[in-house]
Amino acid sequence: MSAILRYSFRLIRLLWVLPALMFSCQSHEQTTTQHKTFFDLKQYIASEANRLTREHPNVTKTVTLDGQIEEKNVDAVDWTTELAPFTSCNINEPALWDKYQVDSTGTTERLTVVYQSLKADLKVQEIRVHFENDRCVGVQIKARTESRLYGIVSDRSYDPDKGYELExxxxxxxxxxxKYAVKTRYRD
Incomplete structure (x- = not known):
């Protein structure tokens, strides 16, 4: 019986050692996970707010509310606050990467990248980013918010050389x- 017992222990050890040897001899290919990233709207708008604060452009701001128009020249602008409607539409978050379809048109000199929502319940429905020679020359956003009590639909556009519009x-x-609209233009 002791010979059978010794044979059983050897067999059990072999059953434990053999898989370990087999797995240790396999080549382990490392899989690289590509991190998908979108245009970082939050960072871009923050850098634009810093630039505008430094340059301190003269601004004409036109506000329309239900057809009534008010226009005035503004000298002191808090650009971080002023551009917050754009910052709030940043979709460059890992949780959102699979919620948007990305498409691009144009050439490397003039390129438009479109982020289109795949779900109707997302706040940001579409972002269009326009580039000329790798420089962002415009951003357009379609957004909406809905609940049982209210709904808001808005179009937002930003041009670094001219200003911005919210409708x-x-x-x-x-x-x-x-109905509302805000239009801000840089003056000479």
Missing amino acids: GQQDVTGLPST
């Missing part, structure tokens, strides 16, 4: 729709 409509249950 939209707000619908609140039980109240008339409100």
